[in-house]
Amino acid sequence: MTTNPTVLSLSRQLEAGATTSEALVEASLAAIAAGGEEAAKTFTAVHENVARDTARAQDLLRRAGQRPPSPLAGIPVSIKDLFDEAGRTTLAGSKALVGAPPAERDADAVARLRAAGAVVVGRTNMTEFAFSGVGINPHYGTPGNPADPDRIPGGSSSGAGVSVAAGYVPLALGTDTGGSVRIPAALCGVVGFKPTQRRVSLRGTVPLSWTLDSIGPLARTVECCAVADAVLAGEPEWVPPPVGLAGLRFAVPQSVVLDGLAEPVARAFDAACRRLSEAGARIVEIPMTELAAVGPANARGGFPAAEAIYWHRDLLDRKGDLYDPRVRVRIERGRTMTAADYIDVTQRRADLIARADRSTADYDALLMPTVPITAPRFEEFAADSDFTRLNILLLRNCALFNFLDRCAISLPMQEAGSLPCGLMLVGATGADRRLLAVAGAVEPVVAP
Numbered sequence: 001m002t003t004n005p006t007v008l009s010l011s012r013q014l015e016a017g018a019t020t021s022e023a024l025v026e027a028s029l030a031a032i033a034a035g036g037e038e039a040a041k042t043f044t045a046v047h048e049n050v051a052r053d054t055a056r057a058q059d060l061l062r063r064a065g066q067r068p069p070s071p072l073a074g075i076p077v078s079i080k081d082l083f084d085e086a087g088r089t090t091l092a093g094s095k096a097l098v099g100a101p102p103a104e105r106d107a108d109a110v111a112r113l114r115a116a117g118a119v120v121v122g123r124t125n126m127t128e129f130a131f132s133g134v135g136i137n138p139h140y141g142t143p144g145n146p147a148d149p150d151r152i153p154g155g156s157s158s159g160a161g162v163s164v165a166a167g168y169v170p171l172a173l174g175t176d177t178g179g180s181v182r183i184p185a186a187l188c189g190v191v192g193f194k195p196t197q198r199r200v201s202l203r204g205t206v207p208l209s210w211t212l213d214s215i216g217p218l219a220r221t222v223e224c225c226a227v228a229d230a231v232l233a234g235e236p237e238w239v240p241p242p243v244g245l246a247g248l249r250f251a252v253p254q255s256v257v258l259d260g261l262a263e264p265v266a267r268a269f270d271a272a273c274r275r276l277s278e279a280g281a282r283i284v285e286i287p288m289t290e291l292a293a294v295g296p297a298n299a300r301g302g303f304p305a306a307e308a309i310y311w312h313r314d315l316l317d318r319k320g321d322l323y324d325p326r327v328r329v330r331i332e333r334g335r336t337m338t339a340a341d342y343i344d345v346t347q348r349r350a351d352l353i354a355r356a357d358r359s360t361a362d363y364d365a366l367l368m369p370t371v372p373i374t375a376p377r378f379e380e381f382a383a384d385s386d387f388t389r390l391n392i393l394l395l396r397n398c399a400l401f402n403f404l405d406r407c408a409i410s411l412p413m414q415e416a417g418s419l420p421c422g423l424m425l426v427g428a429t430g431a432d433r434r435l436l437a438v439a440g441a442v443e444p445v446v447a448p
Contacts, residue, residue: 004167007224008239011071014062021055021062021074021119028076028121031168038149039168041141042159044081044091046122051076054119070237071227072171073117078163079173081123082130083107084204092206093126093156095139096319107204109173109215109232116231121169124159128324130175130208131308131331132156133183133394136381138324144378146188147420151375154184154394157218161188164218171228172218177208177304179371179398181216182410186370186422189412189448192218193225194398195432196407200232207311209304212402222409222443226436233432240437245445246280248364248438250425253288256295257368257397264414265421269369272413272423272446276367279445283367290356294403297348300341301333302403309334326387349403356404357428365438368397370410370422397424407432409439413446 005013013019029048032039058074068074079085082092084103091097106114113120125140127133135155136142143158145151146165153162157174161184164172174181176194185192193216200215207213217228223239230238252258252273261269277283308331309316320328360366371394381387401408406429410422423446427435 004220005170006220007075007170007227008071010075010170011073014074015068021058022052024074025051025055025076025119025121028169032122035166035168038143038166041143042125042162042166042168043078043122044093044125044140044159045088047120051119051121058117058119068117070116070231072113072231075118075171076121076169077113077118077171077173078122078124078160078169079110079113079120080157080160080175081126082175082206083110083173085110085120085123090206092130093128093137093140094323096315096322103204105204108201109205112231112234113173118171124157124163124172126158127156128327129206129308129312129331130156130177130180131304131327132391133179133398134381134387134391135184136378142378145375148375150377151419152187152378152381154187154371154375156180157184160218161185161190161192164188164190164220170219171224174216174218175205176214176216176398176402177212178395178402181218182370182398182408182422182424183394185218185410187375187420189414189420190218190220191222191225191409191411192216193229193409193436194402194407195229195233196430197402197405199432207307209307211303211307214402222411222436222440225409226440229432229436238433240433240440243437243441244280245276245441248281248441249362250276250281250283250365250367251286251288251360251363252283252367253291254285255288255291256400257291260372260393261369262373264374264418265369265372268413268415268418268421269423271415273367275445276442284363286359288356288359290352290359290404291400293348293352294400297345297352298403300345301337302345305330305334306337306342307334326384353404360428365435366426368424370397370424372397374419374421401426405429407435409435411439411443411446412448414448416448
């Protein structure tokens with residue numbers, strides 16, 4: 001799969017009889033095998049036999065004249081290691097769950113992929129229990145960034161981002177609580193879509209924060225993500241219709257999201273805005289001071305700490321010594337939160353959502369860098385203080401919009417020859433298809 005084809009180009013080849021699902025899966029498995037140590041750190045499990053059997057079944061159905069259930073039929077995909085698969089233990093990137101009973105059924109998101117004909121070739125590595133934007137996993141290793149193996153891939157869906165960027169699969173399934181789809185997408189140079197939180201069922205997924213968790217795809221193009229999103233949301237097949245850029249109104253918030261941008265990211269963002277303006281879009285700077293209030297609202301730990309400790313408290317009591325200490329300390333913070341703290345952040349969130357909705361109602365999307373920096377080197381995370389500082393910075397822009405209950409997408413925008421960085425478009429709550437259509441128009445204008 002060295003040519004990095006898109007989901008739709010492969011679907012068209014399958015439909016035309018120019019290739020087979022079996023050939024695509026063999027190519028995917030061969031790429032993983034050739035990836036050596038990096039591929040071994042990208043995947044926690046590779047389903048060789050099951051993937052081959054599923055591919056053969058898809059090919060038999062096509063030859064028998066059965067209409068494919070979706071454009072994903074016969075396409076190899078990867079899934080993050082916190083989704084249940086029937087008969088397999090879900091490890092969520094942890095040693096603490098080794099020996100836990102296998103799942104009795106597939107997670108809803110995985111079941112929908114399978115029903116759509118997708119071929120799951122393996123499970124991808126992740127930050128333990130999805131609790132950081134860095135992607136480092138001390139238990140199973142951490143895949144290097146395909147753009148530079150000495151740099152982090154971003155997290156928590158680290159293996160998902162690498163599996164697409166390295167050409168192992170054309171589509172990956174990830175989760176996003178504070179940026180865990182968009183961060184690796186931005187740092188690895190692919191597209192990552194975070195839907196409105198309630199859009200895709202979370203059942204069968206190891207939770208971090210049920211208030212903020214969302215499930216989304218990583219792929220090569222906006223179209224690929226849109227096709228996958230329709231499947232995951234249980235909606236009819238859909239490809240974004242053409243949208244003209246002329247007359248679209250984009251807002252660039254001036255609070256928080258532009259602070260401290262690394263020079264390559266600042267240059268790429270300025271260039272992207274300039275190109276969009278030249279293409280006829282109207283770009284307006286807005287204060288959006290609500291963003292500055294999100295941090296203080298979460299000062300006591302926010303939803304992730306409170307909701308994570310609820311799920312983890314018994315496991316921590318039994319197997320806390322098996323946790324990554326950098327993950328454990330963040331979960332343990334939830335023990336200090338009170339019911340009043342939880343109610344306070346809930347109330348503040350409702351107020352900020354209402355205010356942000358009013359201040360952005362006149363715009364087709366918000367624009368900003370997905371992550372304010374390019375991928376740091378692994379060596380920069382040696383000290384716990386540096387890990388904490390960089391993790392907060394990696395999560396900063398993305399997490400704002402999980403808190404505000406928005407849909408968002410990251411598109412590659414880096415300058416030629418530079419490390420990957422992402423342009424984030426943020427849409428209104430529930431306006432997922434509109435955002436995907438707008439992102440489809442923006443994509444070719446800002447593409448590297």
